[in-house]
Amino acid sequence: MRNAEAFSLPEIGGDHFRSSAVFLTQSHPKQTQGSDVLAGTSLDQYYAQKFGQDTPIPSMQLCIEAIDQAGGCAYGYSCVYTDSVSWASPTEPLPMIRDPRTAFDQLFGVGATPQARAARREKDKSILDWITSEVTRLKADLGPQDRARLVDYLDDVREIERRIQKIESQNASGEQRELPGAPIGVPDSFTEHVKLMFDLQALAFASDTTRVFAFKMARDGSGRVYPESGVTTGFHPASHHQDREDRVTDYAKINKYHVSLVPYFLEKLKNTPDGDGTLLDHTLILYGSPMGNSNVHNHKRCPLFLAGHANGQLKGGVHIKAADGTPMANPMLSVAHMLGLEMPNFGDSTEAMDLNPAADTTAAL
Numbered sequence: 001m002r003n004a005e006a007f008s009l010p011e012i013g014g015d016h017f018r019s020s021a022v023f024l025t026q027s028h029p030k031q032t033q034g035s036d037v038l039a040g041t042s043l044d045q046y047y048a049q050k051f052g053q054d055t056p057i058p059s060m061q062l063c064i065e066a067i068d069q070a071g072g073c074a075y076g077y078s079c080v081y082t083d084s085v086s087w088a089s090p091t092e093p094l095p096m097i098r099d100p101r102t103a104f105d106q107l108f109g110v111g112a113t114p115q116a117r118a119a120r121r122e123k124d125k126s127i128l129d130w131i132t133s134e135v136t137r138l139k140a141d142l143g144p145q146d147r148a149r150l151v152d153y154l155d156d157v158r159e160i161e162r163r164i165q166k167i168e169s170q171n172a173s174g175e176q177r178e179l180p181g182a183p184i185g186v187p188d189s190f191t192e193h194v195k196l197m198f199d200l201q202a203l204a205f206a207s208d209t210t211r212v213f214a215f216k217m218a219r220d221g222s223g224r225v226y227p228e229s230g231v232t233t234g235f236h237p238a239s240h241h242q243d244r245e246d247r248v249t250d251y252a253k254i255n256k257y258h259v260s261l262v263p264y265f266l267e268k269l270k271n272t273p274d275g276d277g278t279l280l281d282h283t284l285i286l287y288g289s290p291m292g293n294s295n296v297h298n299h300k301r302c303p304l305f306l307a308g309h310a311n312g313q314l315k316g317g318v319h320i321k322a323a324d325g326t327p328m329a330n331p332m333l334s335v336a337h338m339l340g341l342e343m344p345n346f347g348d349s350t351e352a353m354d355l356n357p358a359a360d361t362t363a364a365l
Contacts, residue, residue, distance in 0.1 A: 014075030026347020033072025101185030229257035
């Protein structure tokens, strides 16, 4: 990811404060702490602008860690470069939602305004209680199979709502929180938070409420500790392991823990019928990082994997070893083509990468 590297002397050291802005734009951010930010349009937004207009919500952006920093961060970079991976245009970073309650209300909330939705919640009623008559009428028009799918879908909505209510009740109890500054709807558990966000995405896909999500699972330079990983060192300190074997092992455990949550989402999509297949058949998931060797802020050999079958466009089951110096923008350009975007190039791409190489060949692309 060449565009995440420093291009000039003043940019040296600012890798954490520009990397997120590069990941889905593959563009080099302008070094500024003012409002004149500049990066590039992100891959998810190219898709949302062409196909997202057919759904109630063109796209959504979710995150796990705090995004409430304003103004300038460090090394002369605006905090918006760190806070968002989605850019509607080179000058328009999109805000990301951390609170599952906010995401739930945006996707499924009853009430025209935030105040109306808050009033509904104060009555402690499920959103499904407000649409009982509509659901009853809809069921009458459906066949047995579709009626069963509707029931399963509404059960999933109610279950997610129940989980959010339980989290809010726990966080409002006055007990000491692990994340004292987090919104009331945010679980202290990283695992619970991530899975809740995955469930919201799966439900939104199932209802065709939106077809595009960007999900930022960690904040650059985060010092958060992940007890579930078995490591007590904060994420950013662990990343600067100084090539000590024990610290490299700890850092690997943290990264393994993060990635281990993704199959939960894949299984959710795989088990959700969609047309003539499943949501996983009709979805493309891109997971990766703009950082390679974080110990030295290196942006080479950056990790990236694709999952799902993209309506038959992605066969999967292959490991492609790219030649040294291959821009990450190359496979992203291929992703754009798979998604129906007619783009001659993307970021600093040099050519589209063959993501479906023959199984009996060693792919060195």
